[in-house]
Structure formats: structure tokens, C-alpha cells
Amino acid sequence: MTDTAPRQPAAIPDRPSLEGLEEKWDGVWSEQKLYAFDPETTRDQVFSVDTPPPTASGSLHVGHVFGYSQADMIVRYQRMRGKNIFYPLGWDDNGLPTERRVQNYYGVRCDPSLPYDPDFTPPQEGGDNKSAKAANQLPISRRNFIELCERLTEIDEKSFEDVFRTLGLSVDWKHGYQTINAHSRATSQRAFLENLAAGQAYQSEAPTMWDVTYRTAVAQAEQEDRDRDGAYHRLGFTRTDGSGEKVVIATTRPELLPACVALVAHPDDERYQGLFGSTVTSPLFGVEVPVLAHPLAQPDKGAGIAMICTFGDANDVTWWRELELPTRSVIGRDGRFLQETPWITSPEGQANYAELAGLTVFSAQKRVVELATESGDLTGEIEKISHPVKFYENGDKPLEYVTSRQWYLTNGGRDGSEGGLRDELIARGRELTWHPAHMESRYRNWVEGLAGDWLISRQRFFGVPFPVWYGVGADGETDYDTVLTPSVDRLPIDPTIDVPEGFTEEQRGQAGGFVADPDILDTWATSSLTPQLAGGWNSDPELFSKVYPMDLRPQGHDIIRTWLFSTIVRSHLQQDALPWKHASINGWILDPDRKKMSKSKGNVVTPIGLLEQHGSDGVRYWAGRARQGVDTAFDEGQMKIGRRLAIKILNASKFALGFGEAPADPSGALAADPAAVTDPLDRALLANLAEVVEQSTTAFEDMDYARVLELVEPFFWAFCDDYIELVKERAHGNAPSGQAGADSARAALAIALEVQLRLFAPVIVFATEEVWSWWRGGSVHTQPWPVAEPLRAAAQGQDAALLDTVAQAAIVVRRLKSDAKVSQKTPVLSVTLRAPEAAAGHLEAARGDLMALGRIEALEIAGGEVDAISTEDAELGEPPVKQPRNKG
């Protein structure tokens, strides 16, 4: 591959250590461009990854380390399988989090009405005052604001990159992208314009969920339920038939009483049959409204009859639309009650409403309840309840319905027809290979539950602008049906600065001229294009054809409904393709000690701190033990185990390589000559290893790195504790088998060690590379993934069970000494090993190694009708004289 300058093997250090390996190898890999994508390639040679772009203005946490490590393991396996890896990493620096961070850091705020100042310098640098008042922030133009964003995210992104490099991610840093830079803006705008031309993007004036704090519309995917205390208020409406009878409704939103447009009950509800078609007047405001029937009304909820207001909830919107009711909005975009309510005509009603105008929703509710209590219209008890309320996921006030003109993109939410877009998108989900498979149901669940198309416009300043203007009629009114678009080669544009073709800046806002669309695209509308952004859809068609559709999308399950779904929507609309073949869904990190780790002690666990404490290999091991999609405890114990494993790899390798040179493999396929492996025990080792290789390969083909670790790790510990212990005397040449025995052991050790390094390499990236450098050329990470065949051939048909049988015998011999509470060094003058008939043969084959291991002077092996290996007639010698350990 790109291993341009193979390293020369280096000497084995006296005391191998993990310290400093991250920095050392990151430097070498970076210098050698080990992970660079090779553009001279064809699609079938490529394995491409659509990596999640971290939010640059946020902070990295253990969840990132977890998920990115897991994806990296899959990528590294594919690289070893000879794939040309396209593994870019982008930064999501588009959107509210960046907007807020830039505001606080530089003490500015965006005002799109201001002109660009090319000589602008920010009033401050490095501020982090979260409570900074907007009034103290210097208003600047959108272009200046975006420049500051790019400046700050560059700083943030560098520090993130350092963490990821330390972690050992084999990302090709040359192929990064930012979701707010010119390339991304152009890509996002081009995709939008194509959607517009294809009729997939459209504008609509309709009630939408609105966040009053951020003053922007919010899409369904960004909403979440939160339980809030509320209360049923019973309010009496008066019949207009002169009877004076009251119709009592129950509502949790009494402040919306002035927005009431009708009452509604279920058509079959006997209690209200006589009312349907009549009218009632609202309390306090005296507005006459009809009583209507609609099947959506639930007889068992509240009073069974509801007031319809414009708008309290999704049902109100449905009723309003289906019953063709008037719009009587009372809540403005700032969340305060509006001044104008022309439908309230009675003096009394106007006086009551005057008390509400200008109030927040919260205060208005309080006031309405007071007024209704005074007037006696509030009847019965106020019944407190707890109920779910919709919030913007970043907001802290409930969402309100506000009628506004917005842009939408089709996503199947309004096309549930047979074979329609929704069905097509569900089929895309089926087409995708999910890891784990059950995650598909989350996707399907979401798509099936969509309530409308994707609302992609946001009334914010920082982001990708809608690349459109609207014509202004001769009457000076904006004509939203006249959408002016730029030619694609002008992208990216900012319509508040740029001018549509055929117009001049002087015509901006003038009759017969044009106005800019002031809105920006939802950040997901840009990040849903990550395969197109990273793959160069808008800039490098040749690259795009080689990497798209991508092979893998790794991500968390929390953003299946947002990122994963929206990416499928865009690819489906844009390329008529599934954006990737596989989706690997990682779980959450559950933190049992969250309280302990946070503010009180001030010792918040940062990723870089974990990497320093446990080593990147240790942390990666923890991530590698967790299966895909499974929520995992934050467990430093696992990291310690991983660290121990990495250290063991260093030490055991040093030992195994220290017995002396093994005969070289003439074919070069293995680390030593397989023909030299003649001893049955050595052959059994390779037979076992062949099995591990085979099963690991199967597991990795299914992207199950956790299973691979589960196979390789126990093999390695058995290799250290049993195999090496058994053969070390022979490998030193101290056995009666002499040079042939030593060569066999040394060859088996070298072959097995080298294969194990490659098996571990995707997870334990630093320790394996370190050991590799001691005696092999190049990098372990660009070696071929091992195959079982040459190992099996070297085993020469040897029964793999021999190794385990001898290990069992080693345990019983060690137990002799352990039970006698003496050193393992104590000689056994004589012992009989009783074993099942088949096992006895195996023990006989390894007699020499077994005697050396147990320091057995006279060994009898007796086959018989027994279940397990046991010792008989053991006679221990004198324990060795203790000698003080005199190590430097």
C-alpha cells in the first residue's frame, strides 16, 4: 500500500513500556502517510467510511472515544484485508452550538442586516461567559460572523484532532471537511436547488412548532417530550339558544381561551348530540364559536368535549384544517400575547384581553385563571396533572404553534400511499445491513410515525443560507411565488449580500426588485449530506464515483431518527441510492459514577486524561469489549485490563523472541520456517491458532470486533501461561531434543507471535506496532490479515486438543505444589499422571516439556478409565533455597 519507506527492524528494549508509544507511532504513521487514501483505485478496491463529524464547539467525551474506537477497529481490519481505505473525518461546525460559542468567545452577535467589514477585529478573545447579555455583544454582519466561526473552529478542531490521533484512529486527515465552509455551503445549496427543481423542496405557510427563545421553527426530529406539571381547568361556555346553559370543557391551556375557534366532541358521544351544530360563547371574551363533531375527540379525556384553539397542540391543527376553522392567533414569535385580536368584539371581552396583551404564556395563564375565578367561569376544582409537553431539544420553554412560511423537504411524512416515498424509504432501511440487526426497527418505527415533511428552514443567522430571493411586485409586496435562484457555478451564495442574476443591489427591497430569503437551512440539511461532502460530489466527481455509495456509516443509536434517516432521504432523492451498505450502531456510555465525577470533586474524566492514565490501547480495549449497539458501563477496570494486556504483549513478545533466531521461511509467508515445526506440541499450537484465525475472520466479516477480541485474547493468555512456559527449556536448547527441538519451538513461537500481533492489531494498535518494529519490516497495520491455511499446513494434521490436554496436566502438577504451599520451583522427585486413554497419548507426546515445566524427575503416564487428569503417588523434593532478588 502506502508503506513507502519500510522501517528497519529495531533492537528489543530491555524494559519494554507503553509510555510514549502513542506519540511515537502517531508521528511515524503521519510522516509515512500510512492511512492515506490512494486515489489511483477502482470502487471495488475501496472501503469508504461516512464518519460522524463531531460538533467542533462541544467537547469530546468518553462516548466519542468509545464509538470512534469501535469504527476504527472495523476499518483497520478492512485495511489489512487489502482494502484502499477512504476514512475522512469532518467537523460539524454549523449550527446553534457554534453560534453560541462564537458569541461568548468573541463577544459578538450576528446581525444579517449589517454590511461586511473587511477590517473587523473582535472586541474580545477567549471569553466564556455563558450568561453574557446579548446587549453587551457587538452586532456584526453574517459574513464577519462566519469568519469568526471558521477561526474559532480551527482552534477547536486542532485540539480534537490531537485526541483522536492519540487514540490511534487511522483517519486520513487530508480528507477532512467542515460543515460550514464554502465547499459545504455550496454542496448544501446545490442539493437544495436540485431538490427545488425536482419539486422535492417546497414552501408552505402553515402552523409549525416554534421555539420562542430561539425564535425559530423546529423540525419534528428536534423535538422531545418532557414531563411538566399542568392542571385541568374547567371553563363554562354559554349556549346561545337563550337557555343560559353552560357547556363545561376541561383544558390545560386556559390562556388560549381567546384563541378558541370551536368546541369539539366525538360524533358518537351521546352527551353532546344536542349541541352539535349550535353555538356557544366563550367565557371572559364573549366570542361565539360552533360546537362540532370530529372522531379525533376522545370521550374519555378531560370533559369529553374540547375547545379548539389556534393552536394548542397537534390535534388543534388537525381539527382546524379538517373542519376549516378560522385562524385566531394570540401568541407571537417572541412567545408573548399579541395586541391585535379583531375577533373579540364585546367591550368586556376586549377589556379582559387587554389584560393579557404583551404577557408571556406563563403570565397570561395566571391572569386568565384569576379573571375566570373572579367571574365565576372557572368551575370545579383545578385538577393537577403531570403530562408530557413538547420541547425543542436545546430549548427550555415549551414549543408553541406559530403560523409562518417555511421550507419543507419531502421525507415521506406526507406520502404514506402504497409504494409512495415513505414506503421507498422503509425499503431503503431494509436494504441497509444493520449492526446489530435489530436497530432497523428503530428506523422503521420513526419513518412510519412521521407526521409531516421535513421542515428545513430556520430563522437563525449562522448557517447555510437558503440560496434564493423573492421577487417584489410593483405594489412593493414580496411575491413568494417568484423564487429567484442563482446558477450553480455561483455557489455558495449569501442572498443577503449577493444579488440575483439580472438585478442590481439598488433593487434590493424595492418595488419591482427582489428580497433575500433571510432564513438558513436546518443543520441536518447540511450534515445529511456527509457522504456527498466527504466524497466530493460537488467538487470531485471522479473521487465521488470511487467512494460512493459508502461502505460503512458508524454512529450512535440516538441519532438514527436524525442523521441516519436524513442522510438516507438525501441520498434517495439526490442519487437514488442507499448512501452506505452497512450501518454500525454503537451504544451509549452508562456512567454509574456520574455524580462522583462531576463538579463536586472537580476531577471530571476527560478523554485525554483516560488515554494518559490507561494508555490508548487500554481504552480501545474497553471499547472493543463492548458489542455494537449495547449500552456499556463506563468501566475503568476494563481499561486497566486492556492496559495489562498491552503490557503483556510487549513482555511476552520480548521473551518469545529472546530464545534465539528461528529458521527463516523460504516462502516468506510466515515469520519462520513451518517445516522446522516438528514437535507435536508446537504443531498443536499452530492448529489451535488456525482455528482462532478462521473464527476471527468470520467475526470480523460481520464487523463483530468484540467477538474477535473474545477469541484472540484467551488464546494469547494460554499462549503465555501454558505454551511458552512448557517450551521455554526446549527453546533454550536445554532439552534432549537439542537443536531440532529448539528450532521447532522457536519457529512455532515466531509464527504464532507474528500472527497474534496481526490479530490484535485492529484493537491494540500501539503495542502491536511497537513489537512489530522490533523484528519485522513495515507496519503491522498494513500487513495482510492472517489466513488459517499455512498454519494448518504447518500443523501437519496434529490434533489441536493436545495443547489443552497438556495444559490440564500442567494445572494438576502446579496444584500439587500450590496445595503443599511450596514454590513452583520445587522439584517433583516422582509422580504418576493418570489420564483418559486418548489424553495419555498426548501427554506422552509432550513428556519432555511437561517434565521441564514441573521440574519432574521421574514421570509415569498411565492411561485409564478416568474423566480427568490427576496425579498419584507424588513425591516432592526440597524447595529451592530462597535467593534475594537482585534486580537493577
Next chain:
RNA sequence: GGGUCGUUAGCUCAGCCGGUAGAGCGCCACGUUUACACCGUGGAUGUCGGGGGUUCGAACCCCUCACGACCCACCA
């Protein structure tokens, strides 16, 4: 209300096609052994959430209940 996942040793988790339960940590005991004290050796520990069923045989398959987590819907 619909859906998904989970419940196995004190803890974290494996357990593949159903063949009678495993690892690591922790614990106990022992030991410095020509790699490793960031160590080694040996040991103890389970009504596999409950109940039913299928089967010669169930942690595993089916039904059911309970508990936990998450997603969606509802939200007068």
C-alpha cells in the same frame, strides 16, 4: 397504547446449531520462576428474573408474568 433490547457468580460481561454454565475483575491461599509485581500459581463462588410448555435433554426454542432501559404515539 405500539415497538426494541435486556435480566447468567459480589461487579462487568461471554455463552455460536438445544447436550446439563464460563472469562476477567474482586475475594482467599501460596509463590519472586534466566519476559512481566503494571507479576505468576492454585482455589472458592450461580434455583441462568418467576411460572408454564415443547424435547430424551432448555440459560438457549414457544407462551406468559415481573422488573429495568430505550424508541415511537398520546398529550382537551
